[in-house]
Amino acid sequence: MYIYPKIKEDLLTNLSIKNFALIEDVSLQLQDDFTIITGETGAGKSILLGALSLLIGKRADITSVRNPDKKCVVEGHFKISVYQLENFFVDNDLDYEPETIIRREILPSGKSRAFINDTPVTLQKLVLLGNQLIDIHSQHETLSLGEVNYQFKIIDDLANHKTTLVSYKQKLNSYKTLLKQLEELKASQKEAKAAYDYNLFLVSELQEANLKEGIQEELEEKFTELNNVEELKENLSASSFHLEQEEIGVLAVLRDVKNKLSRLENFSESYKEIFQRVESSLLELEDVTEEIVRLEGKIEDDPEELTLVNQKLQQIYNLQRKHDVETVEELLALQNDLEKKVASSENADEELNVLEQKIEASKQEALALAQQLYKTRKKEIPTFISKMQAILAEIGMPDAKLKIEISLQEEFNAHGIDKMNWLLAANKGGSFKDIKKAASGGELSRITLAVKSILAFYGKLPTIIFDEIDTGVSGDVAQKMGNIMLKMSQEMQVIAITHLPQIAAKGKQHLKVYKETKKKITTTNIEQLSEENRILELAEMLGGKEKSNSAIAHAKQLLN
Known part of the structure; x- marks a missing residue:
């Protein structure tokens, strides 16, 4: 007989449902052991599961609201005082309460809201907390027993290597990302190699132009000057002549004006001010004259330089037309891009080698974690099989033998490098076959119950809910399955929806779901019997x- 470890501390104490599906307003006080829920087919037992699913993060559906003009509210009270969940509340900036209240609301607008101890939370946070409080076994989960992903999940839960599994998946993603980068690099290098010669020609052409920012403006200014030497000289010479002429030049006249006003400056402030202004103008004009003379002396007729400047400008204009750009800065950006492509082609082997080294290192990291997962799973499997067969013997399958084959393969998968196969020999002397082919519906139900009864304690959940896990069984087998759930309820809160009286009789609390119609309106009600x-x-x-x-x-x- 399998002995269950004692861990029972926490439970769902109260569940209230308002305006959900066929339920108008129901409040349930739940006991901490074995609660049975019965009712005729179609009475609304599944409504309870739907309401509970909302509490642990299932997405809300406006069609589930009974009266679309009012909001739907589902609220659950959970005792969590010794469940070591304080860190969850601290990490998520929530108030910790020994009796925590989770509430979901569906508004008439269709918007859904979630609250933990009256603090609004995201659905993601609700899922994180809900998964640590309730395990809901739905009817379709029995069929999942034959699926590889579900089988791995069971063994991984028992092996308790969640941290290693998360690390492995992160390393696997990194490895796959690097492999994708390698494919992209090879494709890029292939394309670059095909265009290498042309790109090299374009780069050489741009580099030969010896471009720099502002060069076009400088050259255009120089070209204008060299192309208008005679006009510049003529006008500068005439300007300096008019300024410097000995007797009637502007400077000579202004100096005379200055001398005359200097005799008046002591008469009053007004004369002094006008004298100073003329003096200042004279100084400025003398400076301007010197600059004109300097510019005139600088100008030289240089046909060769004019030709060179013109050629340089034409080279820039041709490059701009060729590459369909308007500025030298755009040409420089293009040159930089082409130089990178050429360098990439020239350094292709080195870049490829560096990335391949990274890939190999990443692969080895993922492989080490995958091998660790394999070892812990392989170590846990014999204990799990032993516990399973002890429970199966209790529920009418004494000759059933379970075999779990696990082997290493070369390729990585979501679980590591393991290949797993669950085999069952349901009867004495029978051969091992794939579990989903070897077990009948009733046998799958019993096997699932055995799995859940073990997993429930490993996961240390306070509450587990079975939705007609007794499908396909009856009589003495149902009695024995009820005993298993009863034993589980000694250590945790068990809620079972059942259609079998043998199981229903095991419950310490019995809730009946029924429909009634008043004034042509049908309502689902629940009563404690x-x-x-x-x-x-x-x-x-x-x-x-x-x-x-x-x-x-x-x-x-x-x-x-």
Whole structure:
């Protein structure tokens, strides 16, 4: 018999649902052991699961709202005092409360809101917390038992190497990114090699032009000067002549004016001011004259330099037309880009070698983590198989043998470098086959229950919810499956939706989901059954609506 480790501390104590699907307003007080939920098909048992799914982060759907003019509210109270979740609250800037309240709201607009202890949170944060509080086993999960990803998840949860798995996935992503860069580099180098000669010619042509910022403006100014030497000389010479003529030049006249005003400057401030202004003008004009003379002396008729300047300008203009640009700065940018392409082609082997070294190093890092994952999984598998077969023996599969094959392969995958295959021999002397082919529906349900009963304690979840995990079984097997869930409930909170009286009788708390119609409006209600009503409910599950004396007697026997 498999002995469950004692970890039960936390649970869902209260669940209230308002304006959700067929539920108008329901508030449930949940016990900390084994709660059973029953009801006729279509009564709305799945509505409870839908509401609970909202609390752990499932996306909201406006069509789930009963009255579209009012908001839908689902609220759960969780005792988490010894669950070591304080760091989650600190990291997410939330108020920590020993009894934490999670609330989801769907507004008439269709917008969804989530709250933890009345603080608004994102759906992502809600999922992170919800995954540590409730495990909801849905009916389709039984079929997942034959899927490789689900099988890996089970063994990884048991191996408790989440940190290593996360690191591996990060390294694998880095490795794949580098491989993609290698492909892009090879394609780029192939293209660059094909265009190398042409690019080299273009670079040489631009480098030969010896371009620099501002050179075009300088050359155009020089060209204008050299191309107008005679006109410049003529006008500069005439200007200096008019300024410097000995008796009637501007400077001579202004000097005479200055001398005359100098005799008046002491008469008043006004005369002094006008004298100073003339004196200042004379100084400025003398300076201008010197500059004109300097410029005149600088000008030389140089046909050769004019030709060279013109050739340089034409070279720049031709390059601008060729490359369809308007400035030298654009040509310089183009030259820089072409030089990089040429350098890339010339240094292709070196660049390729550096990237390949990075890829190999990244591969080895991922490989080391993948091998570590393989070792911890392989180590955990025998213990898991032993526990599984002990539980399967308890629930009517004493001859079932489980084999988990795990082997190394060359290629990386999402899980590492492992290949895993779950095989089952359901009957004594039977051969091992793939588990999804070897097990019937009822056997899959029992195997799933065994898996969940082990995983629940490894994951240390306070609450686990089973949605008709008893599908495909009946009679004595159902009784034994109920015993497994009852044992689990001694250490954690178990909630089971069931259609089997043998399992329903095991519950310490029994909730019945039923529909009623008033004023042409159908509503789903939930009630906690008294001892007497439990007998009637079980009798109905056993023998139908009529509830015969034998069915009632059988129901009492089951409860006792």
